[in-house]
Amino acid sequence: MEKRNNDMDLINELGQVDSIEKAKAIFKQYMDEEHLSRILKIKNPAILIRIANSIALCNPRSIFVNTGSPEDLKFIKDLAIEKGEESPLAMENHTIHFDLAKEQGRIVDRTYYIANPEDLVSSLANRMDRPTAFEQIKSNMKDIMKDMTMIIGFYMRGPVGAPVSNPALEITSSTYVSHSAELLYRNTYADFEQEVEKLGHFFTNVHSEGLNRDEDLPNARVFMDRKFQTTFSFNCTYAGNTLLLKKGNHRFAVDKAVYTNLGNELSEHMFITGIHGPNGRVTWVAGAAPSGCGKTTTAMAGNVFIGDDLAQMWIADDGSIRSINPEAGIFGIVEDVNIEGDPYLMKVLRKPGHEVIWSNVLIDENRVPHWLGNNEEHPDKGFNFQGEWFDGKTGDDNKPVPLSHPNSRCTLRSSSLDNYSDEAENPDGALTRVFTYSGRDADTMPPVWVAKTSDAGVVIGACIVSAATATEVGATGIKRAPWANAPFIPGALGDYMDAQFRFFGNDKIKDEYKPVMAGLNYFLTDKARGGDSSKLIGEKRDVKVWLSWLERYAHNEVEYIETPIGNLPKYEDLKSLFKDIINKEYTKDLYTKQFSLYLDNILQRVELQQEAYSKEENIPKTLFDILTEQKKELVKLKDAHGSIVLPDEF
Numbered sequence: 001m002e003k004r005n006n007d008m009d010l011i012n013e014l015g016q017v018d019s020i021e022k023a024k025a026i027f028k029q030y031m032d033e034e035h036l037s038r039i040l041k042i043k044n045p046a047i048l049i050r051i052a053n054s055i056a057l058c059n060p061r062s063i064f065v066n067t068g069s070p071e072d073l074k075f076i077k078d079l080a081i082e083k084g085e086e087s088p089l090a091m092e093n094h095t096i097h098f099d100l101a102k103e104q105g106r107i108v109d110r111t112y113y114i115a116n117p118e119d120l121v122s123s124l125a126n127r128m129d130r131p132t133a134f135e136q137i138k139s140n141m142k143d144i145m146k147d148m149t150m151i152i153g154f155y156m157r158g159p160v161g162a163p164v165s166n167p168a169l170e171i172t173s174s175t176y177v178s179h180s181a182e183l184l185y186r187n188t189y190a191d192f193e194q195e196v197e198k199l200g201h202f203f204t205n206v207h208s209e210g211l212n213r214d215e216d217l218p219n220a221r222v223f224m225d226r227k228f229q230t231t232f233s234f235n236c237t238y239a240g241n242t243l244l245l246k247k248g249n250h251r252f253a254v255d256k257a258v259y260t261n262l263g264n265e266l267s268e269h270m271f272i273t274g275i276h277g278p279n280g281r282v283t284w285v286a287g288a289a290p291s292g293c294g295k296t297t298t299a300m301a302g303n304v305f306i307g308d309d310l311a312q313m314w315i316a317d318d319g320s321i322r323s324i325n326p327e328a329g330i331f332g333i334v335e336d337v338n339i340e341g342d343p344y345l346m347k348v349l350r351k352p353g354h355e356v357i358w359s360n361v362l363i364d365e366n367r368v369p370h371w372l373g374n375n376e377e378h379p380d381k382g383f384n385f386q387g388e389w390f391d392g393k394t395g396d397d398n399k400p401v402p403l404s405h406p407n408s409r410c411t412l413r414s415s416s417l418d419n420y421s422d423e424a425e426n427p428d429g430a431l432t433r434v435f436t437y438s439g440r441d442a443d444t445m446p447p448v449w450v451a452k453t454s455d456a457g458v459v460i461g462a463c464i465v466s467a468a469t470a471t472e473v474g475a476t477g478i479k480r481a482p483w484a485n486a487p488f489i490p491g492a493l494g495d496y497m498d499a500q501f502r503f504f505g506n507d508k509i510k511d512e513y514k515p516v517m518a519g520l521n522y523f524l525t526d527k528a529r530g531g532d533s534s535k536l537i538g539e540k541r542d543v544k545v546w547l548s549w550l551e552r553y554a555h556n557e558v559e560y561i562e563t564p565i566g567n568l569p570k571y572e573d574l575k576s577l578f579k580d581i582i583n584k585e586y587t588k589d590l591y592t593k594q595f596s597l598y599l600d601n602i603l604q605r606v607e608l609q610q611e612a613y614s615k616e617e618n619i620p621k622t623l624f625d626i627l628t629e630q631k632k633e634l635v636k637l638k639d640a641h642g643s644i645v646l647p648d649e650f
Contacts, residue, residue: 006116009228010134011204014141015053020045023052030055031063038065039152044193047169047202050230051152054171054206059143060150066178068154068187076151076182080175085209085237086357090367093355097176099238101386103217104360104405106240106247106487111222113490119226120492123616133223140219140234144208148173154192155185155245157203157253157312157326161427164265164312164324166253167195168203168245177207177242180357183413184329185245203252205244207233224248226255226490239331239359239409246331250310251490253326258495261314263502269485270311271295272323272430273302274421275551283551286311286323287436287520288484290466292407294438294522294543295484296332300344301544304421306430307414308332313432315503319510322429329413334361335406336373341540348416357411360385361404371404378403433513433554435504436547438520439466439481443528444601447538447594448546449566450518450553454504456566457517459626462497463609480612494618501622516554519566520546529593537593541584545577552577561650564633565602568595568647595647599638606631 017023027039027048042048055063066072077095080086086095112128113121121127128136151172158165167188170181181187188195196202210216212235220235222244231248233241240247253267270286277283282304289295291309299308307325316322332345339346348354349369361369364379380391385405393401414420423430437460444465451457461483480486482493489496504515522543526533549569552558560567571591578586610627613619641649 011053015056017052023048026052035065050204058145060145062149064151066153067189076178085176097359103238105407114225122489124486137232145173151178154189156188158324159425159427160191162324164314170205172207174209203249204230207242209237210235251488258499265314268311271299271308272306273299274304275547276303277551284430284432285434286432289438290481290484293440305419306424315508320431320513323432324429331411334371334408334410338375344417354416360408434516434550436518436520437461439464440523441521442525445521451566458500460519548581597645600643
């Protein structure tokens with residue numbers, strides 16, 4: 001019995017549909033003629049049986065098979081408003097969705113990998129054995145859609161035809177989730193079966209918000225069954241917990257890269273953006289940053305844009321690294337989005353002609369959204385994520401209730417943005433030369449530095465440290481954030497790191513396409529560099545210059561300073577780029593503040609990583625070798641020059 005439990009496919013066990021005949025009987029029982037004809041256009045037994053089991057488990061009142069047509073999207077949007085999951089705003093095609101007040105981010109504490117005792121699971125994640133998960137899913141999801149409409153969507157996580165795209169089913173009773181999927185992913189009902197048969201797999205996602213009540217939230221769960229590439233989610237609505245095509249399936253894609261296509265494919269928490277170089281050249285950059293650390297802003301700093309959150313990449317036959325965005329839209333944090341730093345995004349948010357789902361912002365009496373950091377005049381009352389709001393309102397803890405939640409979001413199609421690139425739909429991917437890694441680092445690393453080797457570049461990604469952000473419920477303080485991907489690495493961290501070393505060091509990558517791997521940090525504060533203010537010593541828009549310098553570096557058009565942590569820009573190159581790119585005078589004093597090495601802080605950072613990784617199993621020796629060598633060189637530098645080394649001293 002135990003053996004069977006450890007091997008059982010939960011969705012099949014829960015639904016008890018094990019043949020195409022039983023699946024068709026379920027469809028005839030639950031579907032009208034129109035939707036029955038839609039589902040039966042698909043012939044693949046595995047797809048049909050999985051859908052039928054979801055129906056048998058959730059027992060909906062009716063079923064809507066979403067083909068992605070304009071008429072189907074209108075049905076979903078109208079039903080979202082009818083159900084109250086969304087409400088229309090003053091601007092046409094803008095709606096507002098509110099999550100429960102205590103579900104304003106990923107419920108990390110209630111998110112589990114379903115794992116057998118022998119399975120390796122990331123030390124940073126929760127696990128639950130298969131029999132226990134079976135009972136929890138059964139007791140919570142059986143008949144959960146009674147009196148509801150189940151919506152079945154067929155999506156591709158990436159362009160149709162790309163070798164690392166992933167087909168995925170999104171099955172939900174939430175019209176908000178389904179509406180979001182239509183903005184964020186490619187509905188490929190017509191191509192789904194063909195892509196599944198070509199790629200040999202698909203992901204399955206089953207979700208219901210249930211009764212959507214505060215009292216049910218402690219029982220909310222997100223389960224990920226890696227063995228059968230299926231997610232289950234219930235009693236929650238925040239898209240990070242429910243739009244399982246996103247981070248739930250990202251985890252399966254990470255597994256696929258690490259365990260199925262080792263050294264040839266990666267699935268990363270990265271933006272993809274294009275930077276213009278001389279004579280109209282475009283160089284594609286992919287970059288990792290934890291959610292809430294400026295990733296969307298950095299993506300938008302590019303001249304042309306593909307994605308702001310996720311990237312699938314592979315080594316192509318021509319010896320280059322190619323990247324695609326599994327998404328076709330943005331689920332972006334809006335706090336601090338404003339016209340100065342985010343002109344492209346603000347045009348979509350404040351000008352008519354685009355479709356936007358807002359979540360957890362303030363809505364004023366004229367049904368206009370407002371959020372923190374937009375640099376606009378704010379109303380003194382309205383309605384937000386916790387109900388009626390007025391300036392000065394306090395919560396149960398006597399702390400002020402903010403105008404909008406720090407994790408407020410906007411959901412929109414990437415094609416709405418003026419700088420969106422048609423390259424995003426190219427199944428051959430964007431030839432990617434530069435990879436960046438960043439976090440909210442107030443006091444240690446310079447704004448940009450380049451690894452001397454691909455192995456050292458992997459270590460930069462492994463050593464991201466960041467202030468906690470509002471994307472995870474209950475998270476506080478400073479924490480390690482390896483590759484900004486750690487919450488989404490299902491297996492052992494050592495396996496994932498090994499995959500990184502193997503991929504970026506792969507001999508199949510030709511010399512002219514060798515990756516430039518760099519750290520980015522635009523959160524340095526004045527206080528950390530000798531001042532008395534907590535303000536940043538740079539500006540948001542400076543990131544355009546850091547990316548432009550990396551673009552020139554990739555084409556051997558700038559010189560650099562060699563240091564133990566990597567290669568730093570020279571002042572004259574930056575001075576010229578600041579003037580040319582953002583028309584800003586860049587002073588030598590500011591350069592010295594930003595690029596001086598504060599060795600005590602850097603040494604503490606290295607020691608933090610050495611200690612943390614020494615507690616992990618099977619971490620590749622390469623990481624420790626590189627950190628040990630860096631520490632040795634930093635100590636030598638400190639002995640020669642003291643604790644602070646100015647760039648001119650190299």
